[in-house]
Amino acid sequence: MTGELQRVATARRLLAELGVTLADLVAHDNQVGLPTWADYLPQVIAAAGPGAGRTYGTYWARMATAWGSRTLLEVAASDIEAMQHAMAGTARSRRNNRSGRHAGEHVIAAARAVYNRAIADGLIPATASPAHKVAKPRRLPNTRRALAPSELIEINTTARTSGNDTILDALLLRLHTETACRRGGALGIRRADLDPDRCLVRLREKGNTLRWQPLSPALAACLVEHAAARGAVLPTDVLLRYRDGRALTSRRYDHLWNRLGQHLPWVAEHGISTHWLRHTTLTWVERHFGYGIARPYAGHTDTTGPATTYIKASLQEVATALAAMTGQPHPLATP
Known part of the structure; x- marks a missing residue:
């Protein structure tokens, strides 16, 4: 001894x-054998999927530029905090800007996504991640709200009387108002996802969720007509299309709300977007039919809280809420 x-x-x-x-x-x-940021980031992006790429792509590119030659553990928590403040300070100023708060939050989330992947790959221990040592800023209350009936009428009227494709814009607004779907859900609809006989559309949304959502008979007929007129013939063809037959992209939504903001200053002032239609519809459903119906109407599949086990609503109940909201009968609605 x-x-x-x-x-x-x-x-x-x-x-x-x-x-x-x-x-x-x-x-x-711990550093021996660790990849550099430049070497490892492409692997993270490939595993993350398109949604994370859209959300974090800008921040990952900034990190690759700043830390590309460093290994994963050569980046300190203070480096991530410094980038958080830098990105928050240079965030694009919008009418609904919150002093770059979301940009700063996304920096931390993007860094954590990289280190979560490194931990899962066995490259570093969970306690070694510098990104998890940086606290995320507290999220402020959401400023979105349900639109008033008069505001919804103004938006729809303006969309139908301006722009270079009023038929498409009116169809988009109606689709999102009836189904409360997200942009990604609408853009992902294929011809095979439309069931006009039962007035249903199949939606694929975030979290790889898949659900059939009721449509009014009028909207179902308009979608069939739109598909036939714009070249969505095969089952795998994207349903929503431009006038020249190209598949719709998210740029159409940006163009639509920019135009509405030019004609209706309050739309631009409050930063109103397609997601506000989702708030509007789900608020109406919750007020008239309760949380148990609003939850599946929104496509939420979380199981938070013991009560969620007992409030599962059927497709027929969702269709009944839609029929009441639109004033049109639905083949699946209950009396």
């Missing part, structure tokens, strides 16, 4: 003379 203690004392003395600590040696061992 005495010899062991002497060897330990000798080792400590040598390390002290070299100016090296045991922590330095452990850190060095």
Whole structure:
């Protein structure tokens, strides 16, 4: 035992003379074999999927530029905090801007996504992630609200009387108002996802959720006519299309709300977007039919809270709420 203690004392003395600590040696061992940010980020992007790429792509590109030559553990929590403040300070100013708060939050989330992948791949221990040592800013209350009936009428009237494709714009507004679907859900609809006989549309939305959503008979007929007129013939063809037959992209939504904001200043002032239609519809359903119906109407599949087990609504109940909201009978609605 005495010899062991002497060897330990000798080792400590040598390390002290070299100016090296045991922590330095452990850190060095952890760094051996670690990829650099430039090498590892493409692997993260490939595994993340298109949704995360859209949300975090800008921030990942910024990180690759700033930290590309460093290994994953050569980036400190202070480096991430510095980028958080820098991105928040240079965030694009909008009417509903919150001093770059969301940009700063996304920096941390983007960094955590990289380190979560590294932990899952066994490259670093969970306790070593610098991104998880940076606290996210507290999320402020959402400023979106349900639109008043008069506001909804103004938006629809303006969409139908301006622009270069009023038929398409009116159809989009009606689709989102009836189904409360998200933009991604609408853009992902294929011809095979439309069931005009039962007045249903199949929606694929975030979290890889899949559901059949009721449509009014009038909207179902308009979607069939739209598909036939614009070249959506095969089952796998994208349903929503431009006048020239090209599949619709998210740019159409940007164009639509920019135009509405030019004609209706209050739309631009409040930053109203397609997601406000979702709030409007779901608020109406919740007020008239309760939370148990509004939850499946929204496509929510979370199971938070013990009560959710007992409030599962049927497709027929969702169709009944739609029929009441639109004033049109639905083949699946209950009396």
